[in-house]
Amino acid sequence: MSTAMTSNLIISIALLIFSSLCHADIVYQPLGKPAADISKQSEWNLTISPDGKNLPEGTGNAAQGAKIFALQCAACHGPEGVGGSADPVIGEVGSLASEYPEKTVNSYWPYATTLFDYIRRAMPIDRPFSLSADEVYALSAYILSQDGIIDAELDLTEKNLPQVTMPNRDGFISIYPD
């Protein structure tokens, strides 16, 4: 290495260290790629918030949901939504302060939108994302209607699902920040 090259290298290293000390910044090259298009795609908008944002269009009712439940859910969750190998989903509303509380969807979950979000992304466990939006609305309608949270005749849609008030809506106390 020539003397000139060596001194150039020393100067550039010195500049780099100097600039990082000066600005107290980490020196790095930003490499994120613009992703405005990806960000709009449905597969990157899976999370459904309590206000219903990202709910897909669709409709389903409890009668339809009962049939789907028997085919897709009962094997793990039990024929009536209780007593299977998986968590119970129906019943026990009002049990939370008792000696034997049961945390079901209907007794514990604060938002009905979570039910849609979770069924779609994670259920049935051997085939996530295999149910259509109509089927998920129907299943939600079936589960919620079993404890009278919604009317058994109601067609559940992206419009009225966020308006459902769950029995335990006000049961959670955030301890963050503590």
Next chain:
Amino acid sequence: MNDVTTQSRRKFLKKAALGSAFAGGAFSLPVLTHSEELGFPENLPESMRVPGADFSNYGQPSEHEQGVIRWISANPAAPGNGVSWTPLHDLQGTITPNGLHYERHHNGVPEIDPAKHILLIDGMVDKPLSFDVKSLMRYPMVSRTCFIECGGNSNSGWRSNPIQSKVGYAHGLVSNAEWSGVPLKLLLKEAGIRPDAKWVIAEGADGSSLNISIPLEKLLDDAILALYQNGERIRPENGYPMRLVLPGWEGILNVKWLRQLRLTDQPAMSRDETSQYTELMPDGTARQFTFINEAKSLITSPSLGMMLPDNPGVYQISGLAWSGRGKITRVEISADGGDTWVDAELQGPVLDKAFTRFCLPWKWQGEYAILQSRSTDETGYVQPDRETLIKNRGKHGFFHYNAIVSWEITEEGDINHVYGYDF
């Protein structure tokens, strides 16, 4: 043994003869020595008299350590939904080997091609950005040794009867590793954080598409987008090719197989922040967003499944302490169920939000004893006893059980799990 000696000598002679042939006679035959004349070689262990095994591309534990395993508890109907426990009772020091780091999967370990995986940062940012693995490898990295503990660790402690499982198989949903990766604040700042952003919805690319809300504040503090675990790329079961590591915060938030961070002004109220990982209180309300794993400690030796062979005898009490709020400042040991306490030695370096190994020699003279450890962290928080924890939280909280663990030592030197003196 003598057979082996003879065989090796024959092999050597054969090789020497071949060598001689190829070297055209320049290689002289060795002077033959009868090893029997030395008198002792047959007394040496075989490992010193034969060549050892070949090199290996990736080392494995000794075949004599095959019992040191993660214990799997999964749903037989959905084998990808469950946990595997770190065998804390079989380990020393503070670092959990990568093959023994605890697992919690909601729907199995996904197979992800790193060349096809991206992380998207979007929502309340100036410009949504995607990052591929190759690019992330060029960012400045930090390394951080910390524990990760499942919010459901030790939950058998809520039961009425003490579980008789080895310490790792009741409390081993916690592990400690050195995680290396990119500080998340760099990536978030690159995307440009809008002032109204308060929460970040993290999502994994597994079969449950696990999504959960994390306060933005934590991601701007000490969170890492981890790519390496104890020096090597993260294992598939621990989030390959990338995961969140949030030092001191419960496992569920350290999202594995991370694919997206979406900045929002509200939490998503996803299943794993409402239905699960919330703690039901006796009045029917539930604690939510209980992110921090509070101070905890366990005696890993002696512990259930071991016994005390000598009476009288000296035993090295050894265990682990950790706190999600900072450094462990003190661990005390009691041999009388909490009536009197003695300070244990903390093995350094004591790291922030990481396992700290403690030890104390104990002279046992055959008396009935109840061994306990109690940790204190730098905020002054003291690990509670079980009675206090249950008084404060009831029996149905399920998550965040951090009470003192008690080992009963019988006069015979057997060890049982108890909840304290059985008055």
